[in-house]
Amino acid sequence: LAKTTQPISMDSYEGQEVNITCSHNNIATNDYITWYQQFPSQGPRFIIQGYKTKVTNEVASLFIPADRKSSTLSLPRVSLSDTAVYYCLVGDGYNQGGKLIFGQGTELSVKP
Amino acid sequence: GAGVSQSPSNKVTEKGKDVELRCDPISGHTALYWYRQSLGQGLEFLIYFQGNSAPDKSGLPSDRFSAERTGGSVSTLTIQRTQQEDSAVYLCASSSRTGVDTEAFFGQGTRLTVV
Numbered sequence: 001l002a003k004t005t006q007p008i009s010m011d012s013y014e015g016q017e018v019n020i021t022c023s024h025n026n027i028a029t030n031d032y033i034t035w036y037q038q039f040p041s042q043g044p045r046f047i048i049q050g051y052k053t054k055v056t057n058e059v060a061s062l063f064i065p066a067d068r069k070s071s072t073l074s075l076p077r078v079s080l081s082d083t084a085v086y087y088c089l090v091g092d093g094y095n096q097g098g099k100l101i102f103g104q105g106t107e108l109s110v111k112p
Numbered sequence: 113g114a115g116v117s118q119s120p121s122n123k124v125t126e127k128g129k130d131v132e133l134r135c136d137p138i139s140g141h142t143a144l145y146w147y148r149q150s151l152g153q154g155l156e157f158l159i160y161f162q163g164n165s166a167p168d169k170s171g172l173p174s175d176r177f178s179a180e181r182t183g184g185s186v187s188t189l190t191i192q193r194t195q196q197e198d199s200a201v202y203l204c205a206s207s208s209r210t211g212v213d214t215e216a217f218f219g220q221g222t223r224l225t226v227v
Contacts, residue, residue: 025203032213043116043218044155087155089213100145100205101154102149103174 004088009107018075020106022088025069033064033071038085038105047086048073056087075108083110114138116219118204125194125223133189133222144187146179147203147217155203160183161187162210194226 005023012018019089024033030052036044048055050062061074073080085105117136125131137144146158157171161181172178176194181187191198201223205216 034212034215043205043221045214045218046149046215049215066189085154089212099157100207100210100212101157102147104154 004090004103006085006086006088006103006106007110008104011076011109013085013111014079017079018082018108018110020073020075020086020088020108022073022090023034023070024090027068027090030070031090032092033068034058034089035062035073036087036089036102038077038087040084043107044102046085055094069107078108078110080110080112084108116204116206116217118202118219118222120222121220122223122225122227127196127226128193130192131224133202133224135187135189135204135206137185137187137204138217139185141206141208141217142184143179143207143210143214143216145205146189147189148173148200148207149184149203149221150200154224158189160210163176165197186214191224194224197227198225199226213216 034049035047038044038045048060048062051063052064063072085107086110087102087105119134124172142163143163147155149155157217159166163184164181179189180213201221202223205218207214207216
């Protein structure tokens with residue numbers, strides 16, 4: 001299971017772009033990179049997933065460099081409602097026994 | 113159902129009592145996960161099921177914790193002889209199959225308070 005490292009916390013202001021980087025130096029060939037968002041008092045929810053290059057959806061963008069040893073979640077023009085914990089997960093369904101392990105995540109605080 | 117359903121949403125129990133927490137996954141989802149989240153902490157992985165089978169129970173904190181899943185659907189997490197340190201939010205998630213590459217859907221959780 002690829003180990004991930006991400007900042008414990010980040011602060012931002014409304015309207016700014018926020019980039020959260022996750023390091024995963026021992027990512028395996030079959031591994032995908034998945035990000036979840038957790039609001040206070042709720043379960044996490046899937047935001048975005050990618051394998052390489054760039055992925056964009058209505059919520060965020062995910063940038064993955066060619067060596068795939070890191071990934072960056074980009075939130076455009078954040079609002080107060082984006083205050084949450086963001087988790088980076090790396091793995092696949094075949095080589096890690098099916099576990100879905102969440103690290104400590106990055107606590108994003110958006111201020112007015 | 114439309115989403116993952118957990119019951120009860122809140123449970124207050126006395127120290128030493130047994131509790132059962134229930135999770136109804138999304139219909140057709142074969143993978144089911146249980147987590148524990150203490151106040152201000154991250155998600156602690158407890159156990160997962162692939163169908164009715166739990167391949168790895170090493171995440172369960174002690175032998176007071178057990179879980180089962182029947183009919184490939186509903187799962188129950190049982191905590192025997194509850195202790196105050198068991199107080200936490202217990203979250204359940206399901207997905208169409210196991211793995212990071214498959215989206216998991218979480219329930220709202222059961223907040224357990226042991227007094």
